[in-house]
Amino acid sequence: MHDLGKELDTLGFNFYSGVPCSFLKSMINYAINKEQFVMSANEGDAVAICAGAHLGGKKTVFLCQNSGITNAVSPLTSLNQIFEIPVLGFVSLRGEEGISDEPQHELMGKITKELLDTMQIANEQLSSDIDEAKQQLKRADALIEQGESFFFIVKKKTLGPVQLTSTIKENETLPKTICNKSALAFPKRIEALREIQNTSDSDTILLATTGVTGRELYELEDKKNQLYMVGSMGCVSSLGLGLALARPDKKVIAIDGDGAFLMRMGAITTNAYYAPNNFYHLLLDNGMHESTGGQATVSSNVDFIKIVEGARYPQIVRLSNLNDLQKSLKQWHRNLGLTFGYLKTSPGVKEDLARPKVKPFEVKNRLIKYISGDKN
Structure with a gap:
């Protein structure tokens, strides 16, 4: 072997x-x-x-x-x-x-x-x-x-033996949870996405989960540092983890939804274990599968903050409104550390919402160019 x-x-x-x-x-x-x-x-x-x-x-x-x-x-x-x-x-x-x-x-x-x-x-x-x-x-x-x-x-016995010499990493860091006490205001998802774009710099990569989240991010402004998932529901934070580990010099924001998060909830345990400092995992929870007609998810019965605390993300922020989101993102940009942000959003999709005119593989190719340093 x-x-x-x-x-x-x-x-x-x-x-x-x-x-x-x-x-x-x-x-x-x-x-x-x-x-x-x-x-x-x-x-x-x-x-x-x-x-x-x-x-x-x-x-x-x-x-x-x-x-x-x-x-x-x-x-x-x-x-x-x-x-x-x-x-x-x-x-x-x-x-x-x-x-x-x-x-x-x-x-x-x-x-x-x-x-x-x-x-x-x-x-x-x-x-x-x-x-x-x-x-x-x-x-x-x-x-x-x-x-x-x-x-x-x-097949069995194809590979020869290799002794495992690495030891298990012990994570002794206790989660720090910030629950903002500011006034509750459930923004539309597209308003949160605009805030994310506005607070991101040229070293930040934005990954949007499947469905209207990616379409709304594209509608706001199509940028070379963005990727819009069109399938593989629930995989956006794993995609973000892989990118963050591969490029610690870049900042990665994975924008998740409640239905997608619940579909592959085990991913948060891996994210928290490897805990790259340059990774912000944001969950926008509107309580429904809005891309497919507004069917309810089970998020109303779920305490996402406690779940992520159990997975031991080092920094967890309960966001009450857009101002909290802005402050949290700016703080993360200044002092990096794996962060989970949770924001309740209101239902509602922009009328006549466009679909990306750029093909998925073209989005991928230009993002790779962008990450490699070619900003043209």
Whole structure:
């Protein structure tokens, strides 16, 4: 496995995320030992974390058990494919026919390749011969360089052992929660988005969650430092985490919604554990799925502040109005630190709201250029 890991090093792969599987433990251990692995709570979140790191210039590797592909279908098809963000994947073949395994793996063992084929992701079985495996990696890398994802299916005992030497990071920081006592005023979402744009500088990247949030941000002003998610609901904070970790010199604001947040709530545990200082996670809660007709979410029954306190974000701010939002963002720009902001907003969508005329992959390409320093 060390030889395979070194080959990945040589090819420039320098960022890994995923959920463990015993078949892949040596590759995961290798990446953890090099401090290049982000342990995700969910496979779909890991795909989005890798996507964010790609925006920041990293070459990324996604690892999971084959059953976990089902958790990753949404971002693989509506984030990576739509935005043309490549990722190199390694997926274990649990439930291989003829090999004794647990009953829950039986069906996935039969359909792993077919599922990848259905998602139009190029794939092949990883060879146990190291010389052939190195050639496979080079062929896969050629596709990655062209902007296409590639997955290896890994059978049992394909990878040699790697001893885990890294220790678990202990987070002893207690959350600091600020509950503003100013007058409650539930602004419209578009008003909050305008405030975010107005308080952001040229080193700040804005990531807007799926649905009308991205469309309203675009409607206010289309900027090169913005990305509008069009799918992969619930993945915006994971995307932001990956970008923030890849580019600590930039500031990242992930604008979330209550429905999206609830869909992938485990992401906050990963965000809080890795806790990049340059990341502000803002939740705008209007209590409904407004993009799909105003159906209620369950947010009225949820205390988001307590949930995020439990995940141990170091700084948590309950915002009462637009003035609180402005002050919180300005404070964060002056003194960085992972921050979660929570603002209740009023329902309402601008009439005749436009859809972005720029295609998702064009948004991605210009954002990568912008992050790399090309502001033209």
